[in-house]
Amino acid sequence: MAASQGSSDTPVNIDALLQETRRFEPPLDFVANANVRDATVYQRAHDDPEGFWADAASRLDWFKPWDRVLEWNAPWAKWFVGGQLNASYNCVDRHTKTWRRNKAALIWEGEPGDTRVLTYRDLYREVNRFASVLLDLGVRRGDVVAFYMPMIPELAIGLLACARIGAPHTVIFGGFSAEALRDRINDSKATLCVTADGGWRRGNVIALKDVTDAAVAQCPSIEHVLVFQRLGPDVREVAMEEGRDIWLHEAAESTTRRVVEPEHMESEDPLYIMYTSGTTGKPKGQMHTTGGYLTGVSLTHEWIFDLKEDDVYWCTADIGWVTGHSYIVYGPLANGATVVMYEGAPDFPDKDRFWALVEKYGVSILYTAPTSIRTFMRWGPRYVEKRDLSSLRLLGTVGEPINPEAWIWYNEFIGGGRCPIVDTWWQTETGMIMISPLPGVVATKPGSATLPFPGVEADILDEAGQSVPTNAGGNLVIKRPWPAMSRTIWGDPERYAATYWKRYPGLYLTGDGARRDDEGYFWLLGRVDDVLNVSGHRIGTMEVESALVSHPAVAEAAVIGASDAVTGQAIIAFVTPRGGYTPNDALTAELKEHVVRSIGALARPKKIYYTAELPKTRSAKIMRRLLRDIAEGRVLGDTSTLLDPNVVAQIKDQYEGNEG
């Protein structure tokens, strides 16, 4: 199976390949070379999970060893209790004490094509300087710092600088709107917001500073805004508010400390907060701590990606999401890896940009999302074929279940048929990859994330809490605490306990459905709650609904995710207008913009349908399942429990009338 098989004019027969390659045994030469040599590690971890994780923690440098590996008082976990360490020290300083000081830590490319390479020694210098600026601005251990940044080295540097002085960071993805940014800053009570005068995306300027200004005007906790100059005044002039706004380059120039000693953090001290969508309108700030988190991401990164000293590793996620935190910043840098970071879009200036980057930097490990792979499939293989991808040796995916067609295409056209694919299942809450093959050890099957990582115990339960039989669907749960788990929801421990630990007391409820095949392989079936997955971005239906009903024209709204060939799911809204408002194209456009304003472009509804009423049960619960059936063209099941069964027929007519 060579990549050359499928040129643009001879399309591959995916069906035939699916038959032929149902099961991929690890290539033998890969086994001989893999970091994890055999499957005994699973048994060892199962027999003595605490011993297993303690060994894993020894890969880090600790200022003070821990007294106890785990204190577990469900749902409250403490890992490596009594131990002290610093994440920035582990990701930077310790590498500068070895030959790695001259190894490339970050290879960065901006969208316009500008590049920067930072060795570990460079990173050390930059992190210290940034930390010194933070101290100058009065940031102290325990203060929260918000980041609203493009994908530039200063984002990674800034996070490590926060970790160095013990200030938890919270990164808000640059695609979020001013309102979304404001709400997250206010929930975290951040005192400093770090942003840039802008960033590049598809040749356009992203006006991050303007959005920040609009947000922080309503953030009483913010004392300063630190601004990185990415564009400069020739491209875009930004307003700087006297006394509040500071240019990073000026502050770095005038700061006097050359070295900022890393704080000795307790293992359980917070490292960061990451907001994620749930089933209510209010995003949840997942709190991750230091020792356990770093242990989990470092070990999984080395084993799952089979990291070698000379690898060039590229994760295409944005640092604004957990994937970027764990597998661009903390895992890879703790492991002393060379990390590629790219600022912009995959189709700028042309649709071969990713492959141009792989070719240019000799990327050997590539970690991306199924939605991207499907986009590349749609663009066609000719963008891939003109580039040399022979440096690649391992591929990964994350974000949603990968459909077997995309898996095969990835394997054929990107991997040239020779690269193992690791389909990694995890969540913002889990901090680290939880279900994934270990390359060279676990045979892969297209579409299955395969087996729980050693030390992770997963199960699939029915409503009564019993394990489901082979191939039956149920709720995916995790049965034992793991070191990188979220410890709480920032400021709301009750919600943490109720959301994740109440349904099956003492077990972690993932919110995902899954089944297990006759070999014990896990197949993820998508969310079972009201959380959407659009292009690998997590969005709560409730968030979009509350955005819609905050518009004066909307009386009521129900939002569902309908299957979409490229984005996985697409947002479809059903809206009941208020009296006096006539549904028309102008209103539809305005409502879509309204959602973009309140959340961000990532939540823009693909379609909006108007209905005089929404289908509700007699207890006034909106029947989203029915709406989903209508949207995906399925035969409707029993509608007798509805308050008014006629409503569905009306919506269905309208929906079908609107199609195309």
Ligand code: WTA
């Ligand atoms: C989904 C991203 C199937 C899942 C790291 C999960 C996946 C949610 C996979 C978490 C995968 C992620 N196979 N589904 N390999 N990876 N998911 O918090 O529904 O942004 O609950 O974390 O993405 O999304 P989050």
